[in-house]
Amino acid sequence: MDPQDVERIKPFKLVKYFTFTSLIVILVGTLALSIVIAHKAETVLIKRSEEYALLMAENLNHQVFLQFVIPAALQFGQVIQLRNKALFDRLDRVVRNTLHSFSVETVNIYDRKNNVIFYSFDKTLLGKEGLGGIDYQQALKGKSTSRLVRREGFWSTLVCAPKESELRTYVPLRAEKPLSNIEGPILGVFEIVQDLSSEYQTIAHFKYSVMATSVLIMGVLFMVLRYIVKRGEKIIEKRAVERLLLREKLNQAERLASLGEMVASVSHEIRNPLGIISSTAELLKAKTTRQDPNDTLADVIVQEAKRLNTIVTDFLDFARPPSLNLISCNVGRILEQNLEFLAPEIRQKGFEIRKRFATHVPDMQADAGLLYRAFLNILMNAMQAMPDGGTIAIEVAAGTDSLSCEFADNGPGIPEETLKKIWDPFFTTKEKGSGLGLPIVKKIIEGHGGTVVIANREEKGTKVIVTLPLSDTAPAENSSGRT
Helix, strand or coil: CCHHHHHHHCCCCHHHHHHHHHHHHHHHHHHHHHHHHHHHHHHHHHHHHHHHHHHHHHHHHHHHHHHHHHHHHHHHCCCCCCCCHHHHHHHHHHHHHHHCCCCCCEEEEEECCCCEEEEECCHHHCCCECCCHHHHHHHHCCCCEEEEEECCCCCHHHHCCCCCEEEEEEEEEEEECCCCCCEEEEEEEEEEEEECHHHHHHHHHHHHHHHHHHHHHHHHHHHHHHHHHHHHHHHHHHHHHHHHHHHHHHHHHHHHHHHHHHHHHHHHHHHHHHHHHHHHHHHHHHHHHHHCCCCCHHHHHHHHHHHHHHHHHHHHHHHCCCCCCCEEECHHHHHHHHHHHHHHHHHHHCCEEEEEECCCCCEEEECHHHHHHHHHHHHHHHHHCCCCCCEEEEEEEECCCEEEEEEEECCCCCCHHHHHHCCCCCCCCCCCCCCCHHHHHHHHHHHCCCEEEEEECCCCCEEEEEEEECCCCECCCCCCCCC
8 A cells, every 4th residue: 555545534633632631620610629629628618617706705805804804894993904913813813714615826915005916825915005906906996806827828828838827816705784785885996816737738638639539530530431432543554554455446447447348358369260361270280281291380379379378368367257056075185186187287297296295185165167267277387486396385274164275386586576576467577477366366266255465475376275264174184195
């Protein structure tokens, strides 16, 4: 097949583009999915932590007002006494007893006027001013706010969880009015700090699990789809090759059909005058023999007429479809008849025939005459390839549904360029020959539903392998032995 034709029938290489596109889509999709899930989990975590802080603040507000604000106001006349250790210890005891069952990192309480911390778990913050910021101002207006504080940048949260994460909730500290739902005045501000580092680590691990699972699933899907696409591409390429071969065979069949019609017509026109020439030469030979026995001119005419008749017969056999006369025959016996016919030439030129037939060569339905002609042509070609003698090995093997015959010689072999054209009609390397011997052999074998292959042997010489299908076979005794 022409390399340009092969290149032309190659389908679009989808695998390459599919591979890179799918890889990008998988990576982007997995990253986006993990970010969305992590963001959703973070939102839920912050919301629940804020609700948790408000619950703590509500409880803390009630206990601080009842157990600290009222007693301090009655005893000291005011709530805030930063340097009064007894007052601080009392507030510390109330706060810690109230929050002992809650998960909280620290609590800061700001006064109402100066944004000063007058209570904190961290005593180094006592008396510090201006730390509340805008959240403190919002709490003084009666609005509770929360703020998430991370120790690392925003982009780090896309890849890994920050090492430290805190939720700071600011809630107003109000006076309570007994037996009333009306809120009292704001006395200060609670700052409740929750450590969410471990929760964020859990979210990060969950995000990694989602990414790993997604990559694994998408990777498997990617490999499956890639296999399917490659498989489909091979099927498309195979079918394209088959279509091209079928088109070539169809074109060749049309050419051969046209050639066959022409050859048949010409051969019929040649055969009639050729018969007259042959018969006239026979009469001329009879007359000249009586007058001059040494005159061989008529013999030359007769011989050449016979050779031309043989060529015309080959043309007709090639041009018309083979008409098979199927009978029960045995390939082993047909080969023995071939060897018996060629025996004089085999002895004269010193050929060695090596036979290796199956123990039982089954009978088959075939045209014995046509098979005899095909095998004879193969054997004569092998002998012509070794004009000084040589070895011809004939092997017959029988399978369950087919029978094979292999002919091997130790001649010089066939050049590769010649091997490509060996089945072409009218192609020959002999000085005298029609170039139809092997095409007729192929036509006979394929007419029986078989195949014929010619190839060079690895060591030396040529081998011809004929395979014929078996149908309605019956075992038969071996028709030959070993020589």
